[in-house]
Amino acid sequence: NRRVVLANRPEGLPDNETLRLETAPVPDPGPGEMLLRTIYLSLDPYMRGRMSDAKSYAEPVPIGGVMTGQVVAQVVASNLEEFAPGDHVLAGSGWQDYALSDGTQVLNLGPSPEHPSWALGILGMPGYTAHAGLLRIGEPKAGETVVVAAASGPVGATVGQIARIKGCRVVGIAGGAEKCAHVVDTLGFDACIDHRADDFEAQLKAACPDGIDVYFENVGGRVLYAVLPLLNPFARVPVCGMVAWYNETGLPDGPDHGPQIMGTILRQKVKMEGFIIFDSFPKSAQMEFVSDMTGWLKEGRVKYQEQVIEGLEAAPGALNDLLEGRNFGKMVVKVG
Ligand code: NDP
Secondary structure, eight states: OEEEEEOSOOSSSOOTTTEEEEEOOOOOOOTTOEEEEEEEEEOOTHHHHHTOOSSOSSOOOOTTSBOOOOEEEEEEEEOSTTOOTTOEEEEOOOSBSEEEEOSTTOEEEESOOSSGGGGGTTTSHHHHHHHHIIIIIIOOOTTOEEEEESTTSHHHHHHHHHHHHTTOEEEEEESSHHHHHHHHHTTOOSEEEETTSTTHHHHHHHHOTTOEEEEEBSOOHHHHHHHGGGEEEEEEEEEOOOGGGTTOOSOOSSOOOHHHHHHHHHHTTOEEEEOOTTTSSOHHHHHHHHHHHHHHHHTTOSOOOEEEEESGGGHHHHHHHHHTTOOOSEEEEEOO
């Protein structure tokens, strides 16, 4: 049983000392337990937060503890009535080959789900984040302009496609020409701007001639500062993530943007609302998401791109790639 544990809390970007691959015996399930074998491990930006013991909405991974993560696993042996050997499950058993579970917070996907890994992406946490954050906080209306960064990633790509379905003009922001082409040509956004371009701010302004009504905040940093002057009165800003700052070790250089941010919120009467997908919305929000998304996928109205990494040993490097924008689509690790 291979597993990746947190060896040290990183300063800045995780390095070779941060995570350690270990082996341990495969455990035996006791009464009321089952043994799970991981097939796919999801890699997500929040994992950087779990490496830190700074105050957060969730407990950090303890030093020496197995890195947290959602997985799709197969039941190997079970002493639980609701789970049979061969069943696929969605579980939170983390970065390891095998894990014991008592079935708490485990979703049974059945013996042969059509796309098992989709439970980690478009039909799982990132898809639900996009749906609930956009529709319940962003409240987009037909004809409005919606802007979202990390636009080729699982959250951003889904936000933009849902906004298109709702009749909005959608402008994505992504790193590099290849991602931008995908966002427009395959995902159907109206435009996509490369945030690394020298004249990024001017390009964004030109792409939003009627200003911005909904800015779905995924990244912070330069993108946020470029968006602020373009926000229309009564704009909505669901604050979902700030990946540009996850590896910051101190305050950034340059001017203090506090007055610009607060001044914009005040003058433009902006609604800016943070959310954490696990506990911000009622149960009905998740049911609505599953019903909408299964329909849209069936009708081909939503497209989904995955990047599959081979092998648990490749997971630490792949997480850094994700944090620095070297992923293309939802990153999952094929573990076994
Ligand atoms: P992605 O797969 O899109 O990965 C992150 C992407 O962020 C990178 O690929 C990169 O894309 C972009 N990025 C990184 N650094 C910068 C930067 N400095 N400026 C602009 N873009 C940058 O991630 P997800 O779709 O899984 O997650 C998107 C966001 O949603 C994250 O902030 C995440 O933490 C948040 N989230 C929040 C949840 C909640 O409950 N609030 C739940 C789930 C996710 P590119 O190359 O295009 O720049």
